[in-house]
Amino acid sequence: MIINADYNPPDRPKDFAIDYLTFDDLQKSYDKTLQSSVISYDPTLQAIVFVFLPSKSGNSVAIWRRKLVVPNNARLRFQTELDVALAGLKEPRSYMVYVDEYGDYPLAF
Numbered sequence: 001m002i003i004n005a006d007y008n009p010p011d012r013p014k015d016f017a018i019d020y021l022t023f024d025d026l027q028k029s030y031d032k033t034l035q036s037s038v039i040s041y042d043p044t045l046q047a048i049v050f051v052f053l054p055s056k057s058g059n060s061v062a063i064w065r066r067k068l069v070v071p072n073n074a075r076l077r078f079q080t081e082l083d084v085a086l087a088g089l090k091e092p093r094s095y096m097v098y099v100d101e102y103g104d105y106p107l108a109f
Contacts, residue, residue, distance in 0.1 A: 005053040027098045035097040037065055044075055044082050 004017045026034050037048055047070060052063045075082065 003049065003051045005051050023095060027096065030098050032097060032099045033063070033065070039095045039097070041067065044086065045070055
């Protein structure tokens with residue numbers, strides 16, 4: 001979950017804007033911390049929330065990350081759904097982390 005700390009939806013001015021991004025979307029950021037965080041956690045045990053705050057110029061952004069523990073009762077209640085979701089994931093080592101771009105070729109490790 002990605003939360004923009006500087007934007008409130010017009011129809012809900014007291015709420016923050018929340019987005020859910022795929023790993024492919026995160027790769028396009030070339031941010032190692034974002035990508036590494038996502039591939040190195042177990043979604044049945046934790047949820048990761050990123051909060052970002054763009055600078056006034058728009059040239060940079062501050063990002064905070066918080067890992068939240070998934071309560072046992074929630075994990076047990078949604079075990080079937082979790083199993084289906086986990087079956088669609090690749091092994092963590094098979095995900096590429098793009099950290100920079102040189103010409104048309106991203107550098108990955």
